[in-house]
Amino acid sequence: MPSAKEIQVKLIKKHAAAAIIQKYHYSGKATQNSQLNFGVFINDKLEGALQFGPPIDRRKLLPLVKGSKWGDMIELNRMAFGPLLPKFSESRAIAVCMRIIKKQYSQIKWVVSFADGTQCGDGTIYRASGFVLTSINKNSTIARLPSGEIVAIHGTSKRDMSGAERLAGHQLRYIKFLDESERQNLTVPIIPFEEIDKRNAGMYLGKKKSIKQRRAKKQELESPSNLGGAIPTCTLQSISSDDLCNHVTID
Amino acid sequence: MSELKIEYISATDLVPYENNSRTHSQQQVDQIKRSMTEFGFTNPILIDEHNSIIAGHGRLQAAQELGIKLVPTITLKGLTKAQRKAYVIADNKLALNAGWDLDVLRLEIDLLGSMDFDLDLLGFDFKELSTLTDIDGEFPELIDGDKEPFQKKTFTLHDEQVSLIDDAVLKARSNPLIDEGINDNSNGNALTFICKQWLENAKR
Numbered sequence: 534m535p536s537a538k539e540i541q542v543k544l545i546k547k548h549a550a551a552a553i554i555q556k557y558h559y560s561g562k563a564t565q566n567s568q569l570n571f572g573v574f575i576n577d578k579l580e581g582a583l584q585f586g587p588p589i590d591r592r593k594l595l596p597l598v599k600g601s602k603w604g605d606m607i608e609l610n611r612m613a614f615g616p617l618l619p620k621f622s623e624s625r626a627i628a629v630c631m632r633i634i635k636k637q638y639s640q641i642k643w644v645v646s647f648a649d650g651t652q653c654g655d656g657t658i659y660r661a662s663g664f665v666l667t668s669i670n671k672n673s674t675i676a677r678l679p680s681g682e683i684v685a686i687h688g689t690s691k692r693d694m695s696g697a698e699r700l701a702g703h704q705l706r707y708i709k710f711l712d713e714s715e716r717q718n719l720t721v722p723i724i725p726f727e728e729i730d731k732r733n734a735g736m737y738l739g740k741k742k743s744i745k746q747r748r749a750k751k752q753e754l755e756s757p758s759n760l761g762g763a764i765p766t767c768t769l770q771s772i773s774s775d776d777l778c779n780h781v782t783i784d
Numbered sequence: 785m786s787e788l789k790i791e792y793i794s795a796t797d798l799v800p801y802e803n804n805s806r807t808h809s810q811q812q813v814d815q816i817k818r819s820m821t822e823f824g825f826t827n828p829i830l831i832d833e834h835n836s837i838i839a840g841h842g843r844l845q846a847a848q849e850l851g852i853k854l855v856p857t858i859t860l861k862g863l864t865k866a867q868r869k870a871y872v873i874a875d876n877k878l879a880l881n882a883g884w885d886l887d888v889l890r891l892e893i894d895l896l897g898s899m900d901f902d903l904d905l906l907g908f909d910f911k912e913l914s915t916l917t918d919i920d921g922e923f924p925e926l927i928d929g930d931k932e933p934f935q936k937k938t939f940t941l942h943d944e945q946v947s948l949i950d951d952a953v954l955k956a957r958s959n960p961l962i963d964e965g966i967n968d969n970s971n972g973n974a975l976t977f978i979c980k981q982w983l984e985n986a987k988r
Contacts, residue, residue: 549890569924570921604926638928
């Protein structure tokens, strides 16, 4: 199995990133307004993608960091990784993207992203990538339509939302500072990660699971009595919910 | 419509259509030959009742160059002279009208490449393949600093609503209480003034 150091990350065309997102992201939907689309390659094969772009509610998000101008931030909207990518590819890919953005767009000082704790996870990858947690909110925007389709509710949506049912769970907002001096301008408190369990907001690979439970499972699997063979691990989106109990978490 | 039947006929018995407008370069015939060698003769030649070719001139030439004696054919019976003439063109042109889902194509080609399959057999030349499958992005220009603090908003209004709003805006424009400090667009200021008043009234 190759190591995460062997992945290549580079800017790709939007349609190519969208194809990967549609294939591997749990939502099956790419963002329409992405501006920076990164591809994650292993052995020259495109297997992952990250999409960055303007948040829908940028006006509300800007005050999170005092003095932020319109162009000072960007949102990591989507990321999805295929099964061929090695373990830890996610955090490595994020790190490379951040370096590229910092170099290419010096005006971007911080990146915001949201973990969907109603269907996917509570942000394991963000925590591993040096993001700070700035809010844990009960879900108010992700809903299931009577047709079964999952949609995001926002002011600009023209969809018929009658009969939509909000999903149970939380949404967690994370921020990564590309310019560390902006950290002091954060206008909301940094929430300790332990708070995720306290608020019962833990989710991993689409299942309600606390961080504590995951750590205990990991320790159990790493104990000497369990060593003696390779333990299969999967990347975040490459696993079916039926397989969850057979795989190791990376939290 | 009668059921189609594949018949193997001696290549020398087939008669090329004298007015065939479709051309086949030697390079393309070579590609067909490579394809036939790899996959076999998978696409029968279409002929009429007199063994005259309707579609498949390139395939016949490739087969002959490969020394294939018997070729698969399908006889299209009962075509009028005009239908026959038209179908010689339509068969080619309709195929040309298809497009590519470039994302799926790229993923499929990637997969074939990883299986060490000879991509030359797909019929693309290298340059064409590179262009079709090129996914390298270019860094777009992103906003630096603040965006302009002005926006234009568009609404769809019925004629009656338009006159109502026009009347209200016209009257409000002359109101001395209007704040013109941040915007020099008088209509924008008037509309904001009206909305502000409405919100204040709604609070009561």
